[in-house]
Amino acid sequence: MGGKKKKSFIDKKRSATFTLVARDSASSSDPLSSNRVFVRTDNHYDYSVPGFLDSDEEQYNRHDESSIFADAVEESGARYAGRSNGSGLPEEVRKEILELGLPDDGYNYLMHLREIRNQGGGSAYYENPRARFNLVPLDVKAYDASRVRLNSDAVKDDEPGVDTIYKVASKSAPVRVQKAIDPDVIRLLDDSDLSRFGSDVEDLEEDFVLMANQPDGEEDENGDVQVKNSCADEEAVYERESDSEVDDEMDDVVQQRVRRPLDDAFDEAFKEYLSSDEDNGPIFGDENQADLEEKLKGALKDFNLEDSVQEEVYKAPADSVKDDQESAQVIRKCTEYAQKYLNESEGEEREVVLVSESSDESEMWDCETIVSTYSNLDNHPAKIEAPGNPKRRLPPKSIPFPGELGAGKDVITLGGKEMLPVNYLPQRRKIMEGLVREKLGSAEKPKKVVGEESKEEKKERKVALKNERREARRAKKELKGLYKSETQRAQKAVAVTGPSSIHLM
Amino acid sequence: MAAAVGYGAMKPTKLGVEESHETLNRIRITLSSRDVKNLEKVCADLVKGAKDKQLRIKGPVRIPTKVLHITTRKSPCGEGTNTWDRFEFRIHKRVIDLISSPDVVKQITSINIEPGVEVEVTIQDV
Numbered sequence: 361m362g363g364k365k366k367k368s369f370i371d372k373k374r375s376a377t378f379t380l381v382a383r384d385s386a387s388s389s390d391p392l393s394s395n396r397v398f399v400r401t402d403n404h405y406d407y408s409v410p411g412f413l414d415s416d417e418e419q420y421n422r423h424d425e426s427s428i429f430a431d432a433v434e435e436s437g438a439r440y441a442g443r444s445n446g447s448g449l450p451e452e453v454r455k456e457i458l459e460l461g462l463p464d465d466g467y468n469y470l471m472h473l474r475e476i477r478n479q480g481g482g483s484a485y486y487e488n489p490r491a492r493f494n495l496v497p498l499d500v501k502a503y504d505a506s507r508v509r510l511n512s513d514a515v516k517d518d519e520p521g522v523d524t525i526y527k528v529a530s531k532s533a534p535v536r537v538q539k540a541i542d543p544d545v546i547r548l549l550d551d552s553d554l555s556r557f558g559s560d561v562e563d564l565e566e567d568f569v570l571m572a573n574q575p576d577g578e579e580d581e582n583g584d585v586q587v588k589n590s591c592a593d594e595e596a597v598y599e600r601e602s603d604s605e606v607d608d609e610m611d612d613v614v615q616q617r618v619r620r621p622l623d624d625a626f627d628e629a630f631k632e633y634l635s636s637d638e639d640n641g642p643i644f645g646d647e648n649q650a651d652l653e654e655k656l657k658g659a660l661k662d663f664n665l666e667d668s669v670q671e672e673v674y675k676a677p678a679d680s681v682k683d684d685q686e687s688a689q690v691i692r693k694c695t696e697y698a699q700k701y702l703n704e705s706e707g708e709e710r711e712v713v714l715v716s717e718s719s720d721e722s723e724m725w726d727c728e729t730i731v732s733t734y735s736n737l738d739n740h741p742a743k744i745e746a747p748g749n750p751k752r753r754l755p756p757k758s759i760p761f762p763g764e765l766g767a768g769k770d771v772i773t774l775g776g777k778e779m780l781p782v783n784y785l786p787q788r789r790k791i792m793e794g795l796v797r798e799k800l801g802s803a804e805k806p807k808k809v810v811g812e813e814s815k816e817e818k819k820e821r822k823v824a825l826k827n828e829r830r831e832a833r834r835a836k837k838e839l840k841g842l843y844k845s846e847t848q849r850a851q852k853a854v855a856v857t858g859p860s861s862i863h864l865m
Numbered sequence: 866m867a868a869a870v871g872y873g874a875m876k877p878t879k880l881g882v883e884e885s886h887e888t889l890n891r892i893r894i895t896l897s898s899r900d901v902k903n904l905e906k907v908c909a910d911l912v913k914g915a916k917d918k919q920l921r922i923k924g925p926v927r928i929p930t931k932v933l934h935i936t937t938r939k940s941p942c943g944e945g946t947n948t949w950d951r952f953e954f955r956i957h958k959r960v961i962d963l964i965s966s967p968d969v970v971k972q973i974t975s976i977n978i979e980p981g982v983e984v985e986v987t988i989q990d991v
Binding site: 369376377378380398401407414 | 891893923962967968970971974975978983984985986987988989990
């Protein structure tokens with residue numbers, strides 16, 4: 361083309377380029393504004409389009425020093441011309457940095473400041489209106505020492521109230537002790553009436569007997585009352601020792617109860633009961649009383665042993681035996697014999713009674729004799745020798761057996777360690793295969809080196825081998841059936857002569 | 866010649882009364898995307914919107930698609946038959962030229978946008 365280049369529609373060098381990008385939603389986003397804003401992407405700032413950008417787009421296109429990209433590497437050096445001299449930050453920024461106490465070294469620390477809002481990442485601060493920080497238990501623990509009783513050494517006087525701490529302490533001030541107890545627990549402990557745990561129908565108080573008996577004041581009941589009083593006291597003490605915040609109302613539980621007609625009736629019955637107390641007998645019939653007692657006492661009289669338990673002197677059971685008993689007679693006889701014996705031995709010579717014992721020299725036990733005491737069914741005793749060379753038995757094979765050469769078909773040759781018939785019984789697989797091979801007439805292929813034969817030849821070889829084996833198995837089975845009786849006879853012979861590990865069938 | 870005429874001229878027939886008071890700019894909208902369907906849709910919408918407002922528009926010019934090829938071995942190791950993956954990345958680009966005031970263009974472009982379509986606007990004074 362010889363002509364000038366056509367004037368393009370837009371001259372890039374004199375235009376402003378904007379790109380539509382997604383809005384950064386961290387800053388103020390109202391639903392009316394769109395998701396995308398136009399951001400200027402070129403650097404020709406002398407050309408500006410006034411009407412194109414909205415107000416919020418303007419903020420994206422502001423190139424403040426305080427924006428977070430302010431210190432990014434610039435692609436063109438045009439912006440450096442606009443900076444002020446000195447530390448490089450505008451004056452307001454510097455002032456604010458100095459106000460916050462940050463060093464004035466030209467770095468804009470304000471960009472690291474962040475507004476606390478409820479948005480943001482994990483480091484945002486959330487104001488918890490229900491957080492109570494004063495519930496953290498104090499380092500100092502305060503104990504209630506008002507009930508501490510001092511040692512008698514420290515107490516000088518005999519005054520009643522002097523053994524408390526208050527008298528001894530140089531300075532005491534009322535301190536409100538804040539206990540780190542759950543208010544629920546306090547409420548439970550405070551629950552003096554415990555009306556939640558009792559039934560609503562119940563009319564009686566806890567110590568109703570005490571309360572009932574108190575207005576009467578009878579002497580017979582004093583013991584009971586005292587016991588009950590002490591019980592009540594213990595309870596009261598126990599309660600006192602527990603949490604000191606518990607109300608002292610617990611001690612005043614005993615109150616007067618409204619008397620009912622039933623109470624009067626009960627009192628009368630009780631009086632009657634007590635008045636009829638002189639009898640002191642069981643509730644059932646009075647006539648049998650005396651008989652029963654005597655019977656009980658006399659029942660065990662017959663079986664009464666000597667009360668050897670109660671005596672102070674120690675006695676063996678034999679000593680405490682009475683004369684009219686059998687055991688006493690036996691014991692007496694024994695003592696007589698013993699004394700007789702003792703007296704006799706002093707007088708005459710003692711007869712020496714010899715009991716035959718086996719001495720070590722007379723008897724000689726060895727393994728053979730011991731073993732021979734066992735039955736012959738279980739073992740076949742023989743002298744144990746060291747195992748020799750098994751080959752010594754037969755003469756070397758190089759020397760022909762005199763009878764061997766003349767051996768024909770009718771002669772069964774014996775060979776091997778156990779002197780068994782050779783070439784007489786069904787043989788091993790390989791030999792059978794050899795026979796089969798002869799029968800089939802297949803010539804053995806010269807064995808190739810593995811890796812040199814091709815796949816087909818290998819396959820052929822394997823298949824032939826398989827066939828041979830199959831035939832051999834069949835022939836073996838046939839032969840086995842034929843000569844079964846012979847095998848039985850051979851097995852019998854082997855069973856007697858050789859070890860039982862040989863199985864021929 | 867024709868170019869010189871077009872450089873500063875406005876077509877009086879197509880201008881409405883409002884437009885004559887406002888500055889007119891040459892605006893080139895470049896749309897690029899990997900997805901042709903979305904891109905064509907956006908283009909069609911833009912053109913339709915501009916035509917409704919009686920703007921002078923030069924219809925979507927299809928820039929030839931740039932295909933970026935990446936050919937890698939399929940295997941993570943070197944073993945096995947050497948199979949290769951052929952990935953490609955197609956970038957389609959359309960250019961629309963308008964002559965109008967900038968706020969009108971703002972309106973048009975803010976209405977529709979498909980995901981994956983990148984919009985670039987170049988403005989020049991006429």
